[in-house]
Amino acid sequence: MTAxxxxxxxxxxxxxxxxxxxxxxxxxxxxxxxxxxxxxxxVRRRTLEILLExxxxxxxxxxxxxxxxxxxxxxxxxxxxALDFLxxxxxxxRINRLNAFTACIHPGEDHxxxxxxxxxxxxxxxxxxxxxxxxxDAAGAEIGFTVERATVEALGLCPTCxxxx
Amino acid sequence: MTAxxxxxxxxxxxxxxxxxxxxxxxxxxxxxxxxxxxxxxxVRRRTLEILLExxxxxxxxxxxxxxxxxxxxxxxxxxxxALDFLxxxxxxxRINRLNAFTACIHPGEDHxxxxxxxxxxxxxxxxxxxxxxxxxDAAGAEIGFTVERATVEALGLCPTCxxxx
DNA sequence: CAAGAGATGTAATATCGCAACATATGGACT
DNA sequence: AGTCCATATGTTGCGATATTACATCTCTTG
Ligand SMILES: [Zn+2]
Ligand SMILES: [Zn+2]
Ligand SMILES: [Zn+2]
Ligand SMILES: [Zn+2]
Numbered sequence: 001m002t003a004x005x006x007x008x009x010x011x012x013x014x015x016x017x018x019x020x021x022x023x024x025x026x027x028x029x030x031x032x033x034x035x036x037x038x039x040x041x042x043v044r045r046r047t048l049e050i051l052l053e054x055x056x057x058x059x060x061x062x063x064x065x066x067x068x069x070x071x072x073x074x075x076x077x078x079x080x081x082a083l084d085f086l087x088x089x090x091x092x093x094r095i096n097r098l099n100a101f102t103a104c105i106h107p108g109e110d111h112x113x114x115x116x117x118x119x120x121x122x123x124x125x126x127x128x129x130x131x132x133x134x135x136x137d138a139a140g141a142e143i144g145f146t147v148e149r150a151t152v153e154a155l156g157l158c159p160t161c162x163x164x165x
Numbered sequence: 166m167t168a169x170x171x172x173x174x175x176x177x178x179x180x181x182x183x184x185x186x187x188x189x190x191x192x193x194x195x196x197x198x199x200x201x202x203x204x205x206x207x208v209r210r211r212t213l214e215i216l217l218e219x220x221x222x223x224x225x226x227x228x229x230x231x232x233x234x235x236x237x238x239x240x241x242x243x244x245x246x247a248l249d250f251l252x253x254x255x256x257x258x259r260i261n262r263l264n265a266f267t268a269c270i271h272p273g274e275d276h277x278x279x280x281x282x283x284x285x286x287x288x289x290x291x292x293x294x295x296x297x298x299x300x301x302d303a304a305g306a307e308i309g310f311t312v313e314r315a316t317v318e319a320l321g322l323c324p325t326c327x328x329x330x
Numbered sequence: 331c332a333a334g335a336g337a338t339g340t341a342a343t344a345t346c347g348c349a350a351c352a353t354a355t356g357g358a359c360t
Numbered sequence: 361a362g363t364c365c366a367t368a369t370g371t372t373g374c375g376a377t378a379t380t381a382c383a384t385c386t387c388t389t390g
């Protein structure tokens with residue numbers, strides 16, 4: 001266990017000490033919740049854990065199945081509310097293209113993210129998108145548009161699937 | 166859903182000779198269809214016209230209502246198929262964030278687009294996104310990811326609404 | 331004309347997401 | 361302690377979005 005680096009986008013497509021990265025992110029989410037007075041309740045915490053463990057983008061109904069199997073509520077709002085909370089707190093992201101959610105790899109920090117979705121294996125990586133965001137801000141500025149929130153989702157091939165093909 | 170795209174991104178948020186811009190774009194789509202052997206049939210053509218005339222992002226079911234009222238089929242696939250065709254041909258774009266579709270302002274050309282969505286008036290502008298795309302390609306390349314298709318959607322304030330506020 | 335491809339239409343169903351309401355839980359305050 | 365209130369959790373029911381499967385029609389091509 002060297003240092004304790006922020007999980008990087010590259011990790012999403014590679015093997016790694018997953019249990020460790022789950023614990024790391026979860027601990028950060030807990031700290032951030034505490035710091036800002038948000039309540040990381042059992043359902044919410046478990047929802048984040050499941051997202052982290054699956055290490056993929058998950059649909060709300062997939063999450064609902066998991067939660068229901070563990071004794072939480074069985075109706076859609078249970079999953080949607082927990083997921084919405086995580087998104088609001090910056091602990092998870094919504095991937096519009098997939099109607100799905102994915103855990104954030106650096107929860108609590110303010111950051112622009114781009115999502116790289118492998119069309120072959122469905123892995124989703126969260127990449128830093130500061131430069132993408134800057135280019136988008138500039139494109140908006142040219143016509144007087146002020147960008148507040150951005151959705152950037154790329155479909156393509158991850159290194160592994162690219163090699164395989 | 167209330168939005169509005171046009172020939173240049175700047176025009177999207179301003180008044181202009183709309184009838185002319187509709188004709189212009191439609192003519193280009195026709196030429197492109199002819200050139201590549203795609204069949205711009207009556208439903209498809211009418212769907213594109215409606216998109217252009219409405220000058221907004223439209224949901225599939227809104228489009229279906231319009232088409233049904235004009236004597237075309239009344240079932241969802243009628244709208245979805247026509248819209249899918251237009252998207253495939255590059256005559257329209259899907260705005261994932263809105264579950265809606267909008268006419269492309271330069272149909273047939275190969276281009277990277279970013280969509281600027283005003284959160285106040287729901288107008289949608291299609292902005293050139295070559296630089297955004299380049300930045301995204303670079304972000305992917307850093308971890309060996311090959312970007313094939315990108316979805317870039319920004320939420321913010323258009324010039325008009327910004328001034329009003 | 332016959333055969334096949336592609337387009338259009340319908341019915342039925344799958345998937346995604348939310349509003350409304352009831353109940354429970356946990357502090358804050360007498 | 362007990363009351364009050366905000367928040368969270370659970371439910372029913374519904375609305376919006378999207379697709380599959382199949383029937384029909386229309387072109388084109390030999
Ligand atoms: Zn993130
Ligand atoms: Zn892959
Ligand atoms: Zn376009
Ligand atoms: Zn506006």
